Amino acid sequence: MEDSLVEYGFRRGIITITAILCALLEIVDSTIVNVALNDMKGNLGATLSEVGWVITAYAIGNVIIVPMTSWLSAQFGRRNYFAASIIIFTVFSFLCGNASNIWELVFFRLCQGIGGGALLVTSQTIITESYPLEKRSMAQAIYGLGVIIGPTLGPPLGGYIVDNYSWPYIFYINIPIGIAATLMTLQFVKSPKYAEKRSASQVDWLGIVLLAITVGSLQYILEKGHEDDWFESQTIVILTISAVVGFVLFLWRELTFKFPIVELRVLKxxxxxxxxxxxxxxxxxxxxxxxxxxxxxxxxxxxxxxxxxxxxxxxxxxxxxxxxxxxxxxxxxxxxxxxxxxxxxxxxxxxxxxxxxxxxxxxxxxxxxxxxxxxxxxxxxxxxxxxxxxxxxxxxxxxxxxxxxxxxxxxxxxxxxxxxxxxxxxxxxxxxxxxxxxxxxxxxxxxxxxxxxxxxxxxxxxxxxxxxxxxxxxxxxxxxxxxxxxxxxxxxxxxxxxxxxxxxxxxxxxxxxxxxxxxxxxxxx
The missing domain is CATH 1.20.1250.20 (MFS general substrate transporter like domains)
Incomplete structure (x- = not known):
């Protein structure tokens, strides 16, 4: 662990604020939508189950990217990866607000989730490494504060925006915060020295594909199963098979490949x-x-x-x-x-x-x-x-x-x-x-x-x-x-x-x- 990552005084304060802002952005966004679903439904002419996808797509994006974050940080350098994630999140927030139909919105939410998933795990690591050992439990408490308050802050904030403005503003509110967080990240956050990067041929592409198939299918089954009467629906049956087969192949791949995208051995x-x-x-x-x-x-x-x-x-x-x-x-x-x-x-x-x-x-x-x-x-x-x-x-x-x-x-x-x-x-x-x-x-x-x-x-x-x-x-x-x-x-x-x-x-x-x-x-x- 590099000592040079420990920060003091003003600089540490700024880094802590940046990381918590990003963690909050990501978490508030997973629940702020809950209170706006009714308005979106009317506005975009969607059914309740279609509008549910606005939440689902974001969660799928999140879940696919989270296991890959430590690997991606090593590939591109943590600061660059973190800044890129904030930019992706902010750009797609803008596009979500401008979506003209429900499926457009769902696609943009998926991309927003891919940007957002990284913010959570990486901000945790950044906060931890900026504090000296003896102050780390405090750093954890500060981070935990963001993670717990986030989901709770979403609904009242979303409620206020929906009651006083219109639903696209629950996405637009991310834009100024995202811009500020990007600038602060590029200015203040450092990247640790990692071991050598992997060449394209060493990247576990198959692992990435299998992970996406498994998690994506599972999430779809969970969200849509009851509407489609579970295994009465052909789609659900096919996706269940793909989730099971994908999962087995993913386990096999990660345990046998030299540079796995997700290190499963740690679960011993x-x-x-x-x-x-x-x-x-x-x-x-x-x-x-x-x-x-x-x-x-x-x-x-x-x-x-x-x-x-x-x-x-x-x-x-x-x-x-x-x-x-x-x-x-x-x-x-x-x-x-x-x-x-x-x-x-x-x-x-x-x-x-x-x-x-x-x-x-x-x-x-x-x-x-x-x-x-x-x-x-x-x-x-x-x-x-x-x-x-x-x-x-x-x-x-x-x-x-x-x-x-x-x-x-x-x-x-x-x-x-x-x-x-x-x-x-x-x-x-x-x-x-x-x-x-x-x-x-x-x-x-x-x-x-x-x-x-x-x-x-x-x-x-x-x-x-x-x-x-x-x-x-x-x-x-x-x-x-x-x-x-x-x-x-x-x-x-x-x-x-x-x-x-x-x-x-x-x-x-x-x-x-x-x-x-x-x-x-x-x-x-």
């Missing part, structure tokens, strides 16, 4: 294996809950995008407050396993609480403490999981380990959102059929309800037959809404159970031999 490390799994679950919970709460408040409770987004702010501040405290606890030698287990328990509490309070008209205050608890849980999970994963790795393995945990966190998020969407759709149908089955036309309650609704509509000046139809429609709407709420409740319950089940596994992770304290520091190199 037990702590990294557990950490990678935990990162997946963290992504599932972090992105899953960031996705479901705004969706529920907007679709069921009829809140505006801004109200839905603002709800998440106190939770983000709680996490921000927790970060330095946890950094300090780890430095004092508190075991990561204990903190992670506690985080999982708190997250279970949050989910169970959500399960308890959801109704078709839950008030705003009911969410406040529940989301504060979520913020605490995330704070306890993020840094300890990262440091646990990388605690027994050395040298170059650390960068490869960081790329794995980063990729698994992204994939966990995509899995989470896909699983939740499918689950909600299926459970809603199930509950709906169940509720409709209980509505007996001959029951006095039902007849009275219909008569009351009909009278209400006639009072508004409708003819009796139209009023009766509207009464039935209104009843149908109430049933569907109730069914949807029940399915949201189940999501919370099952999310919580997933976290609860993980606790014993975390406590089984073994300590580093010799009881040396883990230095978070290296953790992120």
């Amino acid at each position: 490390n037990g702590n990294l294996r557990i950490g990678t799994l935990m990162s997946f679950i963290l992504g599932f919970g972090l992105y899953g809950s960031t996705f479901i709460v705004p969706l529920y408040t907007q679709s069921i409770l009829g809140w505006t995008a801004l109200q839905a987004g603002a709800l998440m702010i106190p939770a983000a501040l709680t996490t921000a407050f927790m970060m330095p405290i946890i950094g300090r606890l780890l430095t004092k030698g508190v075991k990561q396993q204990v903190l992670v287990a506690l985080g999982l328990l708190i997250f279970f509490t949050y989910s169970f609480w959500g399960y308890k309070i959801l109704t078709p008209d839950t008030g705003k205050d009911a969410f406040f403490w529940m989301l504060i608890v979520r913020g605490m849980g995330l704070g306890l999970l993020f840094i300890p999981i990262t440091s646990l994963s990388l605690s027994t790795l050395k040298g170059q393995e650390i960068g490869q380990g960081a790329a794995f945990t980063g990729m698994m966190r992204q994939l966990g998020g995509s899995f989470g959102i896909a699983a939740i969407t499918t689950f909600i759709a299926n459970r809603t149908m199930l509950f709906r059929n169940d509720l409709v089955g209980k509505l007996d036309v001959n029951s006095l309650d039902v007849q009275q309800r219909v008569a009351a609704l009909k009278a209400g509509f006639m009072a508004k000046g409708m003819t009796p037959d139209v009023a009766l139809q509207s009464a039935y429609k209104s009843l149908d709407y109430a049933v569907t809404k109730q069914a949807t709420v029940l399915s949201y409740m189940d999501v919370f319950l099952y999310l919580g159970l997933v976290f609860l089940v993980c606790i014993p596994f975390v406590l089984l992770v073994r300590e580093k031999k010799g009881g040396a304290k883990v230095d978070l520091s290296e953790a992120m190199h």
Whole structure:
């Protein structure tokens, strides 16, 4: 490790700000779109499933590029690669805002994701290497702050922009920040000295293609499976085969090729294996809950995008407050396993609480403490999981380990959102059929309800037959809404159970031999 990369004073401050700005740009962008989907749908004449691709495409771009970042940095020099990523991200942000139809927007989002994926892992390495060893856990806490606050900042910011301007501005807002970050990177960030570059013939082109095929297919299956009725659809069957075959060939290629694009051997490390799994679950919970709460408040409770987004702010501040405290606890030698287990328990509490309070008209205050608890849980999970994963790795393995945990966190998020969407759709149908089955036309309650609704509509000046139809429609709407709420409740319950089940596994992770304290520091190199 080059000492010359450690910076002091003003210069270190600037580099830290640049790296965090870039990490924030990338993460805010993965969730800022959630609150604008409705407007895009209307504006671009797209269906809900087509508009879902705006999120999916970005995630696919991210997941494909993240495992390749340490390799690409070595090829082109870290500073150049980082600056190029920011430029790609910024240019495609502009094109996203100018897209004239949904598929154009989806393509630009994919390219934006390819630029963005690099920003996350590289900014982590840059921050870590700019700090001397003894200050590194603080550097981690600073970085973690960006990563946790990002997804939460997206919805309120997106909500404000959509309510006051129009959706393209959620992309245009990246442009001035991107330009500033590019200039600061070229001016201040240094590249470490790497070993010799690979010639074109040594590049693992096949590995790159297989990785893209596997991850791309998997992501498509996850996002679109429930709409196409899973294996009833020929596309899904073909893509499942290509994902499985691609994955097997990718494993074979990476384990036999001399210069693999992704160093899989690093997974021999037990702590990294557990950490990678935990990162997946963290992504599932972090992105899953960031996705479901705004969706529920907007679709069921009829809140505006801004109200839905603002709800998440106190939770983000709680996490921000927790970060330095946890950094300090780890430095004092508190075991990561204990903190992670506690985080999982708190997250279970949050989910169970959500399960308890959801109704078709839950008030705003009911969410406040529940989301504060979520913020605490995330704070306890993020840094300890990262440091646990990388605690027994050395040298170059650390960068490869960081790329794995980063990729698994992204994939966990995509899995989470896909699983939740499918689950909600299926459970809603199930509950709906169940509720409709209980509505007996001959029951006095039902007849009275219909008569009351009909009278209400006639009072508004409708003819009796139209009023009766509207009464039935209104009843149908109430049933569907109730069914949807029940399915949201189940999501919370099952999310919580997933976290609860993980606790014993975390406590089984073994300590580093010799009881040396883990230095978070290296953790992120």
